[in-house]
Amino acid sequence: MNAGILGVGKYVPEKVLTNQDLEEIVDTNDEWIRTRTGIEERRIADDHTDSSDMAYEAAVEALKHANIKAEELDMILVATVTPDHPFPSVSCMLQERLGAKKAAAMDVSAACAGFMYGVITAKQFIESNAYKYVLVVGTEKLSKVTDWNDRNTAVLFGDGAGAVVMGKVSEGRGILSFELGADGTGGKHLYQDEYIIMNGREVFKFAVRQMADSSVHVIEQAGLTKDDVDFLIPHQANIRIMEASRQRLALPEEKMAKTIRKYGNTSSASIPIAMAEELQAGKIKDDDVVVMVGFGGGLTWGAICMRWGR
Ligand code: COA
Numbered sequence: 158m159n160a161g162i163l164g165v166g167k168y169v170p171e172k173v174l175t176n177q178d179l180e181e182i183v184d185t186n187d188e189w190i191r192t193r194t195g196i197e198e199r200r201i202a203d204d205h206t207d208s209s210d211m212a213y214e215a216a217v218e219a220l221k222h223a224n225i226k227a228e229e230l231d232m233i234l235v236a237t238v239t240p241d242h243p244f245p246s247v248s249c250m251l252q253e254r255l256g257a258k259k260a261a262a263m264d265v266s267a268a269c270a271g272f273m274y275g276v277i278t279a280k281q282f283i284e285s286n287a288y289k290y291v292l293v294v295g296t297e298k299l300s301k302v303t304d305w306n307d308r309n310t311a312v313l314f315g316d317g318a319g320a321v322v323m324g325k326v327s328e329g330r331g332i333l334s335f336e337l338g339a340d341g342t343g344g345k346h347l348y349q350d351e352y353i354i355m356n357g358r359e360v361f362k363f364a365v366r367q368m369a370d371s372s373v374h375v376i377e378q379a380g381l382t383k384d385d386v387d388f389l390i391p392h393q394a395n396i397r398i399m400e401a402s403r404q405r406l407a408l409p410e411e412k413m414a415k416t417i418r419k420y421g422n423t424s425s426a427s428i429p430i431a432m433a434e435e436l437q438a439g440k441i442k443d444d445d446v447v448v449m450v451g452f453g454g455g456l457t458w459g460a461i462c463m464r465w466g467r
Contacts, residue, residue, distance in 0.1 A: 160283035161331030162321045163290075163467055164223025167433035168214035169317040169420060170202040176312070183308040190312045195396025199315030199421030201300045207241040209250040211318035212296035215429070216255060219292065223322035227255035230322075231288035233262040234279055236271025236295045236425035238349065238454070239302055240264060247296060260292070268347070269392055269453025270337075271295060271425035272319070273461060276449075277335050279323045294320040295425030304352035313394075314353070315421035319429025330444070330466045334378035336371050336459065343456035364398045364452045369405035371460035372450045376406075379462040383407055385446050390435070392451035393417035393427040402450060414440070424453065441465055 175198045176187035190196055202211065212235055220227060233255075235248040248262035267274040272295035279291035296318035305311050325331070346359040368391060376383060383406050391399045393416055403413045414431035423430060428449050435441055443466035450460040 158325045158328060159331030159333070160280040160323055161326030161463065161467065163225065163324050163326070164219045164221070164322040165320070165429065165433045165436055166215045166218025166222055167317070167319045167430045168211045168218070169200040169430065170206060170211070172201045172203060173198050174201045179312055182305055183311050185308045185312055194313060195417045196312065196421045197418045200317055202298050202316040208237050208239050208296045208298045208318070209241045209247045209254070211298070211316065212247055212251050212294045212320070213254050215296065215318040215320035216251060216292055216294055219320035219322050225290055225322055227257040228259065230257040230260040230290050230292050232279065232282060232291040233257060233260045234265055234275040234291065234293045236265045236267065236275040236293070237297055238266060238268050238271070238424060239298045251294065257292070267453065267457040268455055269394065269422070269424045269427065270451045270455070270457040270459045271453070272428050273449065273451045273459025274337060274457070276321070276323065276461060277337055277459065280332050283323060283325060290322060290324045292320060292322055294318060295427070295429050297424040297426050299353070299424055302349055302353055307352070309357055310353050310355050313422050315423050317420055317423040317426045317430050319426045319433055321429055321432070326467050330464045332461055332463045334375045334462045336374050336378070338458045340456045344454070346456070347454040361395065361398065363456060364394065365401045367452050367458045368398060368402040368450050371458055372402055372406055372448050375448060375460045375462040381446060381462065386448055387445035388412050388414070388435070388441050388447045390414040390428055390431050390447060390449045392453070393420065393431055394422045
């Protein structure tokens with residue numbers, strides 16, 4: 158039996174920062190941001206809310222949805238590049254707050270592909286029968302590492318968290334195939350010094366190719382074809398990158414998760430936030446073939462093909 162997703166949750170801060178608000182902060186405009194990125198607004202966490210706080214809210218929702226108690230968790234994996242502190246890890250902070258006493262805990266650092274790395278790590282522990290239930294969270298407070306004077310990056314990012322509870326699911330369902338990858342030679346194109354520094358064009362070219370290629374690879378690995386895919390959840394970085402993947406899979410528009418308009422790029426949180434939202438909207442149903450695909454700084458990437466349902 159495969160590992161799969163038992164429950165999903167998300168949290169986004171209340172404060173909305175619109176493109177119009179950004180016009181007051183940097184030399185940019187709503188028209189440019191909308192047409193080049195697909196983003197209209199993003200959420201920004203307040204001074205009292207850090208990555209662990211958002212992770213907690215998303216995790217509570219995911220546990221409730223999975224109908225599993227925190228004490229039952231064997232492991233907590235938190236994907237983040239914006240931890241509250243270098244250590245203790247966000248996962249340890251979360252373990253305490255949830256009261257997940259028996260859970261091992263560690264953070265995963267693979268930037269925007271972090272959630273994919275986390276889910277695939279969890280799958281290994283579950284399918285080897287080492288652990289029964291693993292909580293995987295993507296959480297980011299990117300606003301604290303965003304240079305609000307740099308229009309190249311300030312318009313792109315937002316804060317938020319998404320979480321899944323994973324465990325074994327019924328025969329034929331769960332994770333069917335995956336691909337993880339990294340190319341450290343591209344690290345210079347997207348990194349954090351004090352703030353995020355990005356060569357947008359280089360990242361764009363890499364992302365368009367990688368997202369589409371990885372999606373095709375996992376579909377083939379699962380023994381399926383593009384026609385079998387019911388729903389695509391791409392990392393929400395730029396609508397044009399997402400559209401390139403969708404077109405490569407020849408999927409109609411309504412079969413792709415699209416939360417970028419409201420939340421911008423929330424890095425490791427983007428895929429689970431989109432998953433939670435589209436699931437709630439009834440766009441993902443039991444036995445649907447779902448492809449998730451992400452890329453990020455590192456450079457890193459990951460894709461998963463799964464059959465939805467417990
Ligand atoms: N507002 C207005 N104008 C802007 C701007 C902004 N926020 N940012 C850049 N511009 C200008 C540039 O200065 C440039 O002007 P010029 O032609 O006079 O030099 C022009 O817009 C085009 O810039 P360019 O960088 O070629 O735009 P683009 O179409 O490549 O879009 C990104 C820029 C960043 C949106 C795009 O490259 C991208 O999304 N890259 C991937 C980024 C990403 O996904 N990062 C996260 C990875 S997890």
